[in-house]
Amino acid sequence: MSEFQEAAGLQPQQSVTQHFSRPSSTKWQGRMCPGAFSEEPDMLLNKLSFSWFLRLQRLWSHYWTIWRSDGMEGVLWRAKNILVSIWVRFWMRFAGLNRCGRIATRLAVWGAPPYRARRYFASLYPHGYVAPSATIYHTDVRLGEHVFIGDRVVFFQAAHGGRVELGDRVSVFGDVIFETGQGGSITIGAGSRVHRGCNLIAYLAPIQIGCDVGMAQNCTFHSYNHGIAPGEPISQQPLQTKGPIVIDDHAWLGIGVIVLSGVRIGKGAVIGAGAVVTNDIPDGAIAVGSPAYSWRRSAAS
Numbered sequence: 409m410s411e412f413q414e415a416a417g418l419q420p421q422q423s424v425t426q427h428f429s430r431p432s433s434t435k436w437q438g439r440m441c442p443g444a445f446s447e448e449p450d451m452l453l454n455k456l457s458f459s460w461f462l463r464l465q466r467l468w469s470h471y472w473t474i475w476r477s478d479g480m481e482g483v484l485w486r487a488k489n490i491l492v493s494i495w496v497r498f499w500m501r502f503a504g505l506n507r508c509g510r511i512a513t514r515l516a517v518w519g520a521p522p523y524r525a526r527r528y529f530a531s532l533y534p535h536g537y538v539a540p541s542a543t544i545y546h547t548d549v550r551l552g553e554h555v556f557i558g559d560r561v562v563f564f565q566a567a568h569g570g571r572v573e574l575g576d577r578v579s580v581f582g583d584v585i586f587e588t589g590q591g592g593s594i595t596i597g598a599g600s601r602v603h604r605g606c607n608l609i610a611y612l613a614p615i616q617i618g619c620d621v622g623m624a625q626n627c628t629f630h631s632y633n634h635g636i637a638p639g640e641p642i643s644q645q646p647l648q649t650k651g652p653i654v655i656d657d658h659a660w661l662g663i664g665v666i667v668l669s670g671v672r673i674g675k676g677a678v679i680g681a682g683a684v685v686t687n688d689i690p691d692g693a694i695a696v697g698s699p700a701y702s703w704r705r706s707a708a709s
């Protein structure tokens with residue numbers, strides 16, 4: 409066991425453990441719909457060939473228009489995009505957090521555009537998308553449906569770290585760290601966006617983020633402090649907390665916002681770029697500065 413794993417209180421085999429909800433596909437249920445094939449087989453065949461004829465006709469006129477406006481280059485570019493999209497769809501069907509799923513994801517991203525352009529991968533299947541370069545060194549990660557986990561995102565569990573739970577359609581755009589330890593946990597509600605470079609570090613107290621919350625690049629959330637009593641080295645003092653961090657639904661945090669422990673940011677509040685939030689911010693407020701102060705009320709309040 410490495411020194412790193414020992415510090416985290418984890419066994420090596422625990423490093424990538426999956427708690428993946430995989431509800432049955434709605435598409436499959438649609439195919440099971442009673443009466444779907446109640447028509448006479450001949451009539452059905454006629455309808456099918458007619459619909460194929462219409463599709464081919466539409467495809468032909470589509471490509472003819474591209475040919476006339478962009479020439480052969482345009483047609484080849486479109487054709488390449490279609491092939492890439494078929495390739496992605498095929499491999500994403502098998503994507504997941506087990507070994508085979510990771511290989512399938514690696515194949516899916518081959519030749520695909522980078523970074524946010526891969527967000528649509530997560531919309532293809534309920535099991536979502538976890539980038540091949542993401543690391544899950546955590547035994548209690550719960551992902552909702554259509555969750556997007558971008559490049560180099562790290563889930564890290566230190567000793568006694570609690571759960572990390574991301575709701576449906578949460579997007580995490582890359583280089584983000586989710587870390588829990590000493591009973592801390594992280595919850596993010598459906599539809600929230602965590603942009604590149606954010607850090608969510610929960611020790612002693614939870615970090616609870618609501619639904620449809622926007623967190624711009626490099627936001628940082630720490631639900632704990634180091635003890636700072638005079639006369640003792642800080643590295644030897646126990647961690648302390650003023651309580652959980654709570655961000656209510658529809659809030660928006662600008663670039664580089666820092667949120668300290670024991671703070672609640674109200675529903676629909678806006679926090680300006682670079683603010684350090686040390687006190688509660690009311691619903692619908694716009695707050696800026698360090699320490700952040702409510703500077704005016706938004707129309708939503």
Ligand SMILES: CC(C)(COP(=O)(O)OP(=O)(O)OC[C@H]1O[C@@H](n2cnc3c(N)ncnc32)[C@H](O)[C@@H]1OP(=O)(O)O)[C@@H](O)C(=O)NCCC(=O)NCCS
Pocket residue numbers: 623624625661662663678679680681682683694695696697
């Ligand atoms: C907070 C914010 C939304 C306010 O926007 P706004 O209503 O257009 O505000 P204004 O630009 O008119 O600025 C009004 C005043 O607030 C000050 N101010 C604005 N943003 C500030 C900030 N982040 N920190 C400190 N002061 C700020 C301005 O200097 C100005 O002060 P003044 O009246 O003394 O000149 C905006 O400034 C901001 O910080 N946006 C975040 C951008 C971001 O992170 N984008 C990422 C997208 S994901």
